[in-house]
Amino acid sequence: MNKEFDREKMINPKYKKLKYNTMKNHIVWIILLGFCLIGCASIASNNPTAREVIETIKSNLTCQWSKNTVDTFKAGDPDSEVTGIATTFIVTMDVLQRALDLECNLIITHEPTFYNHLDEVDHLKNDPVYEEKLKFIEENGLIVFRFHDHWHRTQPDGIFKGMINKLGWQDYQVEPDILVFKFPESTIGEFAASLKEKFNNSPVRVIGDTEMKFTEVGLSPGAPGYMNHVRMLERDDVEVLVAGEVPEWESITYVRDAGGLNMKKAMILLGHVNSEEAGMEYLATWLNDITEDIPIHFVPAGDPFWTP
Numbered sequence: 001m002n003k004e005f006d007r008e009k010m011i012n013p014k015y016k017k018l019k020y021n022t023m024k025n026h027i028v029w030i031i032l033l034g035f036c037l038i039g040c041a042s043i044a045s046n047n048p049t050a051r052e053v054i055e056t057i058k059s060n061l062t063c064q065w066s067k068n069t070v071d072t073f074k075a076g077d078p079d080s081e082v083t084g085i086a087t088t089f090i091v092t093m094d095v096l097q098r099a100l101d102l103e104c105n106l107i108i109t110h111e112p113t114f115y116n117h118l119d120e121v122d123h124l125k126n127d128p129v130y131e132e133k134l135k136f137i138e139e140n141g142l143i144v145f146r147f148h149d150h151w152h153r154t155q156p157d158g159i160f161k162g163m164i165n166k167l168g169w170q171d172y173q174v175e176p177d178i179l180v181f182k183f184p185e186s187t188i189g190e191f192a193a194s195l196k197e198k199f200n201n202s203p204v205r206v207i208g209d210t211e212m213k214f215t216e217v218g219l220s221p222g223a224p225g226y227m228n229h230v231r232m233l234e235r236d237d238v239e240v241l242v243a244g245e246v247p248e249w250e251s252i253t254y255v256r257d258a259g260g261l262n263m264k265k266a267m268i269l270l271g272h273v274n275s276e277e278a279g280m281e282y283l284a285t286w287l288n289d290i291t292e293d294i295p296i297h298f299v300p301a302g303d304p305f306w307t308p
């Protein structure tokens, strides 16, 4: 019966046509698949290079790109195609590994790669930490770009915007562009505890009387320096300064002295990472709007401190 059926198929012109059409379909599919493969290959080869991604960033900022800047490539080949972008506050070994796991070869970091503001490395030649870190970046085809000055200079300041969003302080800002906020009255103790909770129970540090009641707060993210802190603390509308980091013999002693003179001033130190990191999370969102088809991830470096 099978044989007869087969024979019938062989002599049936309808079947022949069917078979011919099936073959034709196969050829069409093979051609289409070929086009698709060529198309996919050309999409892959059209990925922008790291240098091109940075040019796109430059053209979307509100500020002019300055020649005198720390915002430069720090390691890796800027002419490599970008497979994905990782934004981070500071590019630690852990961040490099997680970027690699996410298949992101371009890492955009707010702070330096090699432990000093200008990423000078002459003094680090033969240093085992520096050498191993650089080797890891190069062997894995990673590219590191620092994006500090211009992320602060664009309007609104990307770090400030991300931080105010994270803190949920938008409605308390007294004037746009000035980092001064007015809250319902609370004590330093209560306020500092709520900040600690917001930053994953990080060891937030406080200078001032825990029972001090206040409403007016200034914000100084990062390490803007002693002068910025003093100018903020001198303001009549700043009772508490929430800051990133500072040497202990500078603004911290100033606040202790203000307390010793019965002036109502206090300071809460979040740590540099906590006080700026959300700005690099916001960068990932911002990049998503200006780049096409490149996977973008925020990779938190996290607060480096813990207390026993």
Ligand SMILES: [Zn+2]
Binding pocket: 110, 148, 152, 159, 222, 276
């Ligand atoms: Zn900063």
